[in-house]
Amino acid sequence: MPAKGLFTQGVVVLFNRQLKLGDITPLLAEFRVLKTVEEATPMSGPAVVIEFDKESSGMAIVDLTNDEWPDTMGSSQEDADIIAAWSMGHYGPFAHSGGLTRATDNATHWEQASDELARQMAFARIKITYSLGCESADPIVQEKCDPRGELDYLISIVQALLKHPFAIGYFNPNGEVLMNTQQLQESLTYHREQQLAPLEVWSKIRAYHIDESWTLMDCVGNEQLDLPDHETGFNRHEISMDEMAAFVRNATMHMLTDPDDVIRDGDTSHGPGDMPWEGYRTTDPLSDPPRRVIRWLPANAKELPEMLLDGIKKKR
Numbered sequence: 001m002p003a004k005g006l007f008t009q010g011v012v013v014l015f016n017r018q019l020k021l022g023d024i025t026p027l028l029a030e031f032r033v034l035k036t037v038e039e040a041t042p043m044s045g046p047a048v049v050i051e052f053d054k055e056s057s058g059m060a061i062v063d064l065t066n067d068e069w070p071d072t073m074g075s076s077q078e079d080a081d082i083i084a085a086w087s088m089g090h091y092g093p094f095a096h097s098g099g100l101t102r103a104t105d106n107a108t109h110w111e112q113a114s115d116e117l118a119r120q121m122a123f124a125r126i127k128i129t130y131s132l133g134c135e136s137a138d139p140i141v142q143e144k145c146d147p148r149g150e151l152d153y154l155i156s157i158v159q160a161l162l163k164h165p166f167a168i169g170y171f172n173p174n175g176e177v178l179m180n181t182q183q184l185q186e187s188l189t190y191h192r193e194q195q196l197a198p199l200e201v202w203s204k205i206r207a208y209h210i211d212e213s214w215t216l217m218d219c220v221g222n223e224q225l226d227l228p229d230h231e232t233g234f235n236r237h238e239i240s241m242d243e244m245a246a247f248v249r250n251a252t253m254h255m256l257t258d259p260d261d262v263i264r265d266g267d268t269s270h271g272p273g274d275m276p277w278e279g280y281r282t283t284d285p286l287s288d289p290p291r292r293v294i295r296w297l298p299a300n301a302k303e304l305p306e307m308l309l310d311g312i313k314k315k316r
Contacts, residue, residue: 003093007127009150009224010092012173013158015122017166018066021046024124027160028062040065042081043090044125049132052153056145058130060157066122069171071100090125094223095173096289103171103178106206110180116168123171126157147225148256151202155188175203175221176289199252203229205245208287213237214305216286217244218293219252227255228292231285233308234272235301243272251296263294265315275300284311 021038025048032051040046047063070091074082085091092099100117107113128150158170162181169180177200179187184201191198203221210216210233218231230251234244251269254261263269268276276299285293286307297308309316 005089005093006131007089007093007129008145009147009154010089010095010125010127010174011151011154011158012069012092012126012171013124013161014069014117014120014168014171015124015164015166016116016119016168018122019064019164019166021048021064024048024062024064024161024164027163028157030160031060031157034059043085043088050157052128052150056130057132058128058145058150059132060153061127061129061132062124062157062161063127064122064124068120069100069123071098073097090127092127092173094221094289094291098288099173099176100171100178102206102288103173103176103204106176106204107178109183110169110178113169113178113180116180120168122166124161126154126161128154148197151224155184155198155201159184159188172202172221174224177201177204177221197253197256199249203252205248206287207241209236210305210307214308215241215244216308217241217248218285218287219248220289220291222252223291225252225256227252228281228294229285230296231287231293232277232296233305234298239272247271247277247296251294265312268299269296271296273298278316280312280315282311286310 028048034049034051037047044063045065047061050060052058052060070082073086104113104117170184171178187201188198202224203219205219207215207217213235214233215236216233219229222229230248232244263279265280267279271277277296278299279294279296281294283292285291295312
């Protein structure tokens with residue numbers, strides 16, 4: 001399973017024209033640029049290196065690739081460079097094959113997403129690393145790195161790059177989030193005014209109908225915050241989608257603000273329907289991508305769809 005290593009975070013800005021590095025460097029004037037690298041490698045396009053945290057040698061790398069986003073990891077010797085780049089986290093430490101397709105399918109508030117992406121011709125990856133210039137004995141991932149601080153910093157770079165007239169939008173491959181410029185700005189403004197972490201900018205909530213009554217809802221992207229994702233099955237005739245989405249977000253927010261309150265198998269939390277919900281940890285989520293999740297099920301349900309019990313039967 002992918003993990004933080006060479007890169008601890010990674011987000012993307014998509015463009016509808018091919019660009020040169022000089023086309024985006026003026027947009028980064030507000031940041032402390034350490035150097036530019038004009039040469040491309042199999043792993044990276046021409047890049048701008050920006051100081052993130054001087055004390056820990058943390059840097060943000062902005063590299064530009066004039067191509068479509070590779071939504072698969074490759075499957076042959078001809079794709080060796082792409083496979084290696086994916087495995088080393090160059091496309092995001094928690095990015096998985098098919099992520100942009102799933103993000104597009106779930107971009108319910110951006111009706112033109114598919115049409116816009118059909119014209120995508122370039123992308124800029126913005127990644128956090130602590131490994132440039134470090135000695136071999138040094139840890140690649142800093143013990144005291146701040147995931148929220150890293151993500152906030154990357155989003156500030158994203159906002160700068162989205163000012164380019166050829167920018168399509170923001171893509172977070174680790175959380176499978178796809179937003180246009182207006183959506184991103186509105187979300188950031190709302191969360192700032194409410195003094196809330198902008199979880200919807202980092203992770204996506206999705207819903208899939210299991211049958212005529214039951215729905216599976218989950219989030220993807222919490223690994224960026226060093227937290228598991230959440231998934232839940234519920235009867236949508238008894239509980240609204242909005243109620244359950246709020247429960248999923250609140251579960252993440254609780255773990256983010258109170259990391260010492262560990263949720264163990266069978267622990268309960270009061271939730272939608274004015275009833276207890278039982279949580280179970282598993283590494284076999286019910287939807288892609290593979291990742292750690294806590295599955296929440298209604299404690300007082302007399303019958304559940306069989307698929308909701310996959311991988312946790314022995315724990316109940």
